Amino acid sequence: MTESQSGGLSQPAVTLSTAQKTVQVALGARSYDILIGTGLIDGAGKAIAALGDGMRVAVITDETVARLHLDPLMAGLADAGIAAVSLVLPAGEKTKSFEALMQVVDHVLAARLERGDAVVALGGGVIGDLSGFAAGIVRRGMRFIQVPTSLLAQVDSSVGGKTGINTSHGKNLVGVFHQPDLVIADTKVLDTLSDREFRAGYAEVAKYGLIDRPDFFAWLEANWRGIFSGGPERAEAIAVSCRAKAEVVAADEREAGRRALLNLGHTFGHALEAATQYDGQRLVHGEGVAIGMVLAHEFSSHMNLASRDDAARVQRHLAEVGLPTRLGDIAGALPPTDVLLDHIAQDKKVRRGALTFILTHGIGQAFIADDVPGAEVHRFLEERRSP
């Protein structure tokens, strides 16, 4: 990708061509490739067969994705000589539960898969997180392959090895780190994704610009329409996003430090998801993140850490692509601010009682703030709610 094509993206990551792109996640012996390109699902069987002889797989997916994309995947597996079983679960966040985990584990064990065999996640982040957790605990860890089908999963959840489920105490509070052996991101399957889900995934794409790639954010402001319409900008944006996440993950696999930057917008976002009972009608994950990122920039400005202008620019771009950016954009009533704050405090990024947030000095200048006073967050949120 050249400067002119990238609209000012100063760190060219990959070329703006329609050919398949490969991003490597460098984790020593556990390094793996992310394949990105259009129509890759048809050849997924071959790519998986290349991982090892005589491998068998269990494909985990959800009802919506199964209807649209399971057949070509299974056909490709059969063509490649890979014995495969499949399990179709209900679509939606509620599937990230202990009950569904037990179902997946039982399915994999009933098929008598061994450590060298693989669990294949075909779906969005819900299926990826759940299946990866199951792959991480069956026989104390089996092979795992991600075939992400939502934009969010392609740019975020399928990369990095975080897996997990939700409990009544909060989101993602139970899980393991379990890296995949391969990620296959077919950009064409995104054509069947609803506009709403596509936009939600786009929030995570924008996040990488906001963390530490200001030029990428500017490129997105100029090129987002090509990403949405399925132009070559789509694979480009996905590759830059994967590379951004892969870099952070390689530097900090277990989230001891820098990896926390990926939580930009997520502390507020998770609290909003909890406050809306993970009801996807009211708020999906990426929407929570969009509002959360705007709140993080505004709170940073409120704390005199960043300019109001940057916060406004973030809000403007996310609103332009059609994402919610305000608490008031969420349908229905929100619980009192105290309850929101409780959700924030139960969030797993809490350390020994102190509130940790990802704040920013401006677009592309996010940082980890360890000692954010709860009272200040409370005041700030109260202001947002009674404008």
Next chain:
Amino acid sequence: MTESQSGGLSQPAVTLSTAQKTVQVALGARSYDILIGTGLIDGAGKAIAALGDGMRVAVITDETVARLHLDPLMAGLADAGIAAVSLVLPAGEKTKSFEALMQVVDHVLAARLERGDAVVALGGGVIGDLSGFAAGIVRRGMRFIQVPTSLLAQVDSSVGGKTGINTSHGKNLVGVFHQPDLVIADTKVLDTLSDREFRAGYAEVAKYGLIDRPDFFAWLEANWRGIFSGGPERAEAIAVSCRAKAEVVAADEREAGRRALLNLGHTFGHALEAATQYDGQRLVHGEGVAIGMVLAHEFSSHMNLASRDDAARVQRHLAEVGLPTRLGDIAGALPPTDVLLDHIAQDKKVRRGALTFILTHGIGQAFIADDVPGAEVHRFLEERRSP
């Protein structure tokens, strides 16, 4: 320990004194100590407090152990200024279930423990395996401390980081590797253990001799009474066992190779446990291992790999301490040999369909056999059953 005290133990490991012994498990940044000594439980709070400031803990235990040993532990924690909650589960193998796992996870999350806080397992291998699994998945891994109270847990399950639960498909098929931060083995709590459970744990002690410490096995033949009666031989045998296991674990943390030697007697043993529906009235784990070790030696002799005499010597010693050593020693009927073989094949040590066993060239000369023909095992077992 000198040669004369050790009855021929050629590699003196620790001295035969009543002082506290420490065995280190060397795993780089995840190294930890095993403290071994009489009465350590009273000072456990202090030892735990030394791990970190302001730590909070959730103690997980079973009804039997709670009645006998929970109060002194909780008192010591309180004295050391550690906030602690406790959860008491039913005693027995059935507690290694998804249901109990969910209970522990819920208990830990309800107490709002964070990553730097600890789950403390006070009990035998069941409580240790279950609690360690919970500690490994809550917030994708929190601190974990083992206070093993059975002989088996002190010499085996509390060391090495293997955690897990059982499912209807088999034992320990679901779990994670999660190393403890500290192991506190109080040799005095073993005084309340039933004779049967003590003997079962002793099978694992003997195992270390049979794997690669022939002199230790000879020392056990001469000194076992002191171990059973609570003499200084007890802490000695526990320390040698922990050191033996720690060495193997340090060399092969994730069970890719040499660690499999620790499964001597376990492939047969697990099949027998499954065949008796994990009914502790009929067979406890160490008893299955005792019979399994005798079978492994006899099968090795049957395959002309080891002498009949060594197999006979193993059988004699285990029978002398009161352990079952024959299929016929198990109360009630066993299922047909085909079913036993099915249990063996579902065992997680199976690799791509080939039967893997730990066989031996004689006492202290165990090795990993990757390609044991199922038909030969079938014939051998049939012979044992119709003597």
